[in-house]
Amino acid sequence: MIGPNKQIRAARYGMTIDVDRCTGCGACMVACAVENNVPPAHAGATDRNGITWIRVYKIDNGLPYPETRSAFIPVMCQHCGNETPCVHVCPQQAVDVDPATGVVGEMPQRCLGCRYCMAACPYHARYFNWWDPAWPKGMEKTLNPDVTPRMRGVVEKCNFCHGRWHAAKQQAAAEGKPDTEPVQYLPACAEACPIKAIQFGDLNDPAGAPARAAQSGGSFRLLEKLHTDPKIYYRSKRDWVRASANAPHPFAGQHEAGKENHRG
């Protein structure tokens, strides 16, 4: 535990996602669900009321074949750092921003399930438990003991794998490292991405790969114009992909990747 007088070097955990690399394989979504004990979709669930902390959108440039080009944009909680929309609206402080990490956290044990935070989130990155969580017989043995499953009637979302962050903190303590320094760890999605399109780290560390990638050319953030300071940076060398992030008008013919196949 960190003592009250210790000076903590605050981290600003964030991600860069290389859109040009992403193939839309969905490995990040699966890894995230397994890591965070997201239950298998209920038989009655659809892509609109299922739970996936990462949703991969498929976009295209709107041109006819053979000029058609596609890209995949994984969207999760963007961990807004400025006037975080969901934190401001929660009536009972079930959502907060950890000043030590910059991670927007959700406390399901305190959540009323009013869903005001979902209405407030511009990224539609928050999910409600419409059903009781249930795992097929035997599958409960695969549950991650570091992550509490959520009950019906509460909201949940990406927390940059809080269980892994906690394990990394314990590991650092065991190794005798000072507990005032940010720890290095990888969320499940970044670890599972087969082509390493997702880079994760402390954006305050200028030498770190994510910070460098975020500052490089071709980097952009979704809905940056709302000035909520999201911590997920996307990268693409293609102009039309970058333009899509802040385009005023929705593009024609765009849809979510494989929405017919997977239940989000």
Added chain:
Amino acid sequence: MRRIPSPGSTKPERRTTVDRQLIPRGVKRCSTGKFLLWILPWAALLAFGLYSAGLCLVKGLNQTNMDNRFAFGLWIFLDLTVIALGAGAFFTGFLLYILKLKELRAVINSAVVIGLVCYTGAVCVLAVDVGQPLRAWFTFWYPNVHSMLTEVTFCISCYLTVLAIEYVPIVLKNRKLRQVPSFLVFEFELHKLVYVLAGVGTFLSFFHQGSLGGLYGVLRGRPFAFREGFAVWPSTFFLFILSAAAVGPSFILLTTWLVEKISRKNLVRPEVFGLLGRISGLLLAVYVLAKTVDTLIWINRTSPEIGFPAAQYYSWQPFGTWILFAEIVLFGLVPALILLAPQLRARTGWLVAAAAMACAGVALNRFVMTVQTLALPTLSFDRYLSYFPSWQETGTFLAVVAFGVLVYSFSFRYFQLFPSERELKFGAAAVRER
């Protein structure tokens, strides 16, 4: 045992049922059988609604058609609407007890009952709407003072208590209950508080009506709803107060007219209808002006400044610009002008139609703020979504309607909701005798 006629009466007292004994003196109500026939369908609707709500509570909100994008649906839209319509209670109290508009004494009891059923219904639906209703007390224990919803929760809880206290004297004035001396004393003592209650109710109502508007106006992440404002309050805060105050009297007018038609009795003097219409029209005109200015600022400054040209919101059908026209002109300006014109106001048909249009306009405004806001995507590559409520959602809301009708029906039968009724009845009888 033989009944002995009371000294003052000229004819022997008839054997009466408990039902007849509870009916206030000097007014005429339908027979017990007829009354039972009236309440039976509403009771059946209430039972169906309770079953629907029970399903949502026991099986979960998967019984609704809401989803992760449509986090709010029919319930929130109708909650906001009934709370706006129920504003007649606080606003009539404010006009009567604070601004001393004595003519409104004729409708104050009815207004209190309407306010009570509107707020009770809304709170009950909210209890079904939240995923963990047993945690409702967390808002009082861990309040987030920055959240408009915290303010709404605090104010609505307090105001509902005020309405319940205001309802008690109406109940205690019942002919049978007055026979209990302690009730009479309690009612008398409670009556002394009426000015304090009116003041507290007005303060609380102003705040939560505003906060309900603020709920959407503060949503920076939803440029369709986001508005600039004054200090911590977005413009929708003030617009919701104004619109609720404007339609509150209209709804009182509408319900009183309906009760007159259904019960086939004169309950208030025509001047009271005219006064309610005039107050409503005046406030509605101010609201329409404020709403127009607000919309122009939003279209030309607020929305474009954050990169969302307002035209894009109306490119998704069925939400074309017609909805803006309907909200501001058709159901705003038109009823305001009708209510402000003395010649039109004098005709019951015009008066009632205008009041109904005003109520529809506010309902449309609440629909736009809740449903249209959520239907529009914010991410440029996201989809526009539509939503239609499930039968369980509709049933739950119908329970509120049935509950409202039942509470009002019983109150009308057994309590003196319209103090002028007896006077008007004897007046009409005197005219007939002449």
